[in-house]
Amino acid sequence: MMNxxxxxxxxxxxxxxxxxxxxxxxxxxxxxxxxxxKFDPTASANxxxxxxxxxxxxxxxxxxxxxxxxxxxxxxxxxxSAGVGDTAVIDQHAHARLSQMLDGLGNVAPPTLxxxxxxxxxxxNCFEVTAALDITAIVSVASVxxxxxxxxxxxxxxxxxxxxxxxxxxTGAGFNDGMAFLTGTLSTVxxxxxxxxxxxxxxxxxxxxxxxxxxxxxxxEAADILVASxxxxxxxxxxxxxxxxxxxxxxxxxxxxxxxDLVFKSDANTEFxxxxxxxxxxxxxxxxxxxxxxxxxxxxxxxxxxxxxxxYTFGGQIGAPTASxxxxxxxxxxxxxxxxxxxxxxxxxTASAPAGTKITNVTCSDPGFCNPARPAPFKQLDFEGIGSxxxxxGAFKKExxxxxxxWFEAHIEDIGEPGPGGKQPHxxxxxxxxxxxxxxxxxxxxxxxxYQIRIWAYPTNPADDASNFPIYDxxxxxxxxxxxxxxxxxxxxxx
Numbered sequence: 436m437m438n439x440x441x442x443x444x445x446x447x448x449x450x451x452x453x454x455x456x457x458x459x460x461x462x463x464x465x466x467x468x469x470x471x472x473k474f475d476p477t478a479s480a481n482x483x484x485x486x487x488x489x490x491x492x493x494x495x496x497x498x499x500x501x502x503x504x505x506x507x508x509x510x511x512x513x514x515x516s517a518g519v520g521d522t523a524v525i526d527q528h529a530h531a532r533l534s535q536m537l538d539g540l541g542n543v544a545p546p547t548l549x550x551x552x553x554x555x556x557x558x559x560n561c562f563e564v565t566a567a568l569d570i571t572a573i574v575s576v577a578s579v580x581x582x583x584x585x586x587x588x589x590x591x592x593x594x595x596x597x598x599x600x601x602x603x604x605x606t607g608a609g610f611n612d613g614m615a616f617l618t619g620t621l622s623t624v625x626x627x628x629x630x631x632x633x634x635x636x637x638x639x640x641x642x643x644x645x646x647x648x649x650x651x652x653x654x655x656e657a658a659d660i661l662v663a664s665x666x667x668x669x670x671x672x673x674x675x676x677x678x679x680x681x682x683x684x685x686x687x688x689x690x691x692x693x694x695x696d697l698v699f700k701s702d703a704n705t706e707f708x709x710x711x712x713x714x715x716x717x718x719x720x721x722x723x724x725x726x727x728x729x730x731x732x733x734x735x736x737x738x739x740x741x742x743x744x745x746x747y748t749f750g751g752q753i754g755a756p757t758a759s760x761x762x763x764x765x766x767x768x769x770x771x772x773x774x775x776x777x778x779x780x781x782x783x784x785t786a787s788a789p790a791g792t793k794i795t796n797v798t799c800s801d802p803g804f805c806n807p808a809r810p811a812p813f814k815q816l817d818f819e820g821i822g823s824x825x826x827x828x829g830a831f832k833k834e835x836x837x838x839x840x841x842w843f844e845a846h847i848e849d850i851g852e853p854g855p856g857g858k859q860p861h862x863x864x865x866x867x868x869x870x871x872x873x874x875x876x877x878x879x880x881x882x883x884x885x886y887q888i889r890i891w892a893y894p895t896n897p898a899d900d901a902s903n904f905p906i907y908d909x910x911x912x913x914x915x916x917x918x919x920x921x922x923x924x925x926x927x928x929x930x
Contacts, residue, residue, distance in 0.1 A: 442776040470709030471656045474536065476547060476562045478597065478614060480651040481807040483544060486538040487707075490595075492566060492704035493550065495604045496531030497679055499686045502695040503618050505571065506746070506772055510697070514582055522575045522587070522826050524748065524772060528664075530610035531703050532602050533564035539845065549600035552609060561904060563600045566594040566703070567611040568641070568666065569688045570621055573748060573770050573780070575826065588768040590620040590750040592688055592922065593643050593666065595705075597652055604678045607685035607692070616653055619646035619665070620922045622722045622752055623844040640667040642724040644752070655709045662926065663708040668701045694856060697908055719799040719813045721847055722926045746773040747909065748787025749886060751784075752798040753818050753847075765794035765818065767845065769888055777829015781890060783822030783843065789893070791840050799925070801872060807878035814873045816925055818845040821894050834906065840894035842903065844871070846911075848885035868914055884923040887916040 459537040473482035502510050505524050513523050532552065536544040540757070546557035555561035570591040574584040585882040596614025623642040644663045648654075655661040673679045682685050682694045692698065751767035766784035783792040822843050824835045835841070850867055863884035867873070889908035910916035 442574065460477055468708055470661070470707050471538070472653050472661065472707050473656050474653050475651065476545065476597065478616070478649065478651045480491065482654065484536055484543055485656065487536045487543065488539060489537040489707075490533055490564070490705040491535035491537055491542075492531035492606065492701075492703040492705070493534040494700060495668075496529065496566075496668075496701035497604070497607070497705060498527060498529040498668065498699040498701040499680070499690055499692050500697040500699070501526040501528070501690070502693060502697065504776050509695075511695075517576045517579065517582065519576050519579060520826060522770075524770075525572050525574055526572040526690070528568065528687030529570070529668075529701055530565065530567045530687050531701060532604075532610070533566075545648050545787075552602040554600065558694075561600050562596060563602060565596045565598070565602055565613070566593065566666065566705070567596070567688045568621065569690060570641070571853075572624065573768065580827060586624045587782070588748070588770065589624045589641070589748045590748065592618070593621060593641075593830075594618040594688065596905055597797050605681060605684070607680040610920070611685070611688050614652070615647075616649035617645065617647075619644045619664075620722060620924060622750070640665050644924060646922070646925075655707070657709070661707060665706050665708075666703050667706070668703040670699045671741070673698065673700045702820065705830055719816060720752070720797075721816045721849070721923060722752040722817075733868065745771065745909075747771045748889070753794060753816065754799075765797070765820075767794070767818075767822070774829075777827070777831045779827040779831050780825050781822050781841075781843070782825070783820050789823050789838050791841075792820070792822050794818055795896075796820070803873050805867070805873050805877040805882075807842075813925055814849050815870070816847045816849075817844065818847075819896075822890070842891040842894050842896060844889050844894045844911075846885070846887040846916075846925050847925070848873075848924050850879045850882050850884060850914075865917070867918055869910075870912075870914075871915060883917040883919075885916045886918050886923060887911050887913070 454627045469488070472487050474484040474487055475482045484677050500510065504510055504513065505526055510523070512524060532550070533548065534550055535542040547560045547562055549555040549561045552563065568591060570589060572589045575585040575587050577583040594611065594615040595617040596611065596613040597616050598609070602609035620643070622644045623639050625640050626893050643666060645661050645663055648661060648772070677700055679698050682692055684692050684693050747770055749767070749769045751765065753765040753767065767781065768782040770780045773776045784794050796819050798817045800817070801813055801815040804814050820843065821840050823838055823840055825837055827835055827837055848869055850873060862881040865879070867879065867882050869875065869885045869887070887910040889905050889911040891897055891903050892906050893900060893903045895903055
């Protein structure tokens with residue numbers, strides 16, 4: 436990827452306009468196992484391009500940070516007055532066009548790959564590959580000089596498309612059409628934007644969990660399953676010579692650029708990660724995240740959630756691998772963004788959580804799957820462990836102690852495939868009841884995924900401590916919990 440240092444120096448000017456200094460994003464994730472893939476531009480499973488270690492996306496890609504915050508207000512006004520520990524939810528949209536397919540020695544892309552959205556060096560049978568992403572991130576302020584934002588969690592969708600050349604970097608058209616041959620959810624982010632006065636480029640790496648693969652277009656070469664990819668970006672402000680999507684143009688899967696939105700140039704690479712499927716044992720893993728705006732509390736000192744008024748986001752990964760019981764890997768964040776009693780962030784196993792938080796047990800159940808969700812073979816997952824609160828505001832401050840440990844349990848159901856174009860929010864045409872058997876003959880195209888959580892007063896397992904009692908839950912034990920947006924995907928276990 437080329438480093439556009441000239442464009443980066445303009446970041447200070449943009450920061451002054453929006454009332455904040457340089458923004459740095461950073462977090463940490465575990466390093467997965469890299470692999471190679473093979474590719475067929477004709478979508479006929481005749482893989483003419485092999486040993487691909489990376490997709491190299493052109494620096495013509497755009498990344499837009501929405502000025503309007505999902506919960507109300509503007510990013511610039513929040514950033515101008517934010518203090519350490521303050522949180523916000525931001526929406527971002529990105530897209531790019533593929534330039535190269537790289538093996539260990541160089542570019543192996545065929546001459547039929549178009550790099551300009553209209554033609555190719557072969558002169559005929561041209562194709563292009565594009566990427567489009569929609570991102571929602573919970574960020575918190577780590578420092579104010581310059582403003583440094585930690586990603587507490589990230590969720591969203593991404594898709595890689597195969598089509599005839601038709602993408603336009605000035606209108607945003609043609610980046611999210613064609614055949615979606617690789618789709619999934621965004622699970623983790625790592626990286627930073629460095630102070631532009633230091634003349635060092637910044638970058639963000641998004642970890643993408645693979646959901647649906649068109650095996651006639653792309654396949655892993657030496658593994659049973661393609662489980663993840665990255666979208667590794669160098670980010671800078673556009674220079675005067677760069678084309679960017681204009682106001683009102685499409686960005687990413689569904690974003691439309693507003694006049695006040697922050698626009699960056701994105702020069703990205705994608706790497707691929709593979710693992711071997713676990714053949715025996717009732718084990719699985721889950722990745723994803725989402726948002727819900729309703730909930731139900733069945734008691735406890737934190738009170739009752741008010742349907743239609745509470746809004747919370749959630750996300751993470753659980754049980755990769757669950758073979759490490761009784762301490763499986765995992766991390767999870769539940770962020771109550773809006774309620775009549777205030778808001779909080781509850782997390783377990785994350786890099787920013789206090790010592791002692793952990794996922795202690797993961798249970799996979801309900802063999803079978805419903806169309807169009809892919810077989811896992813399990814479609815329901817329960818996990819429990821110890822977490823902690825931070826950024827507690829409002830009446831909740833009287834109920835919980837920041838940094839103290841609390842027992843929690845969560846229930847997940849991957850009963851549909853609600854990614855781009857899927858059924859979100861939940862439809863009343865879905866006849867599935869949460870916590871019930873999933874029928875393999877059932878069509879879940881009208882169902883959203885299910886998320887339920889319950890938090891207890893003490894860090895001890897309620898099964899072993901009769902004095903423990905629940906203090907917060909959202910839809911726990913209820914027939915509801917169908918999420919308003921997002922995607923929760925249960926995958927085969929990995930070794």
